[in-house]
Amino acid sequence: MIRLFTEHPSTVGETYFQHFRAASRFGVAMIVGGLACLVHAVFPWVCEKSGSSMIRRLYRAMVTNRADLARLDEVEDSFDWVI
Template sequence: MSKLSFSEHPASVGETYVEHMGVATSFGLSMIAGGLACLVHGILPFAFTSTGSRTIIRLHDRMVANRSRAAQARTGSAVSA
């Protein structure tokens, strides 16, 4: 079993532990809000017609941009998203 590390994964994406905690919390809250909008949309089809999709797209774009920045920081070169 590997040693528990609070900094290994955050470092792999170019963040400190505290930065990663903030980003992950932001992602989680956005996912909860998008999920709640989807639940309401399931009951009231006219409500939140694109909120879930927009949330997924926005989070995906943020994640891709963060990966690109982390790769650039690790290699010291420009990486396009």
């Protein structure tokens, strides 16, 4: 049963609680961005760039940051660690 809560987070290098926090932040950001888009739909002069800015921010946070972590893992794996 606990595997259901830990399997996916471990595939992205996070604990359950780290993943919970990150996913919650993404969810709130998507809600805020979606609301900005709805406001923009009614009032086209308001929130002109908010939706696209949020998409870029979320993309950078998810793809770029995870890619940086993957590269760091590759570098660390290339060393022979002796303690």
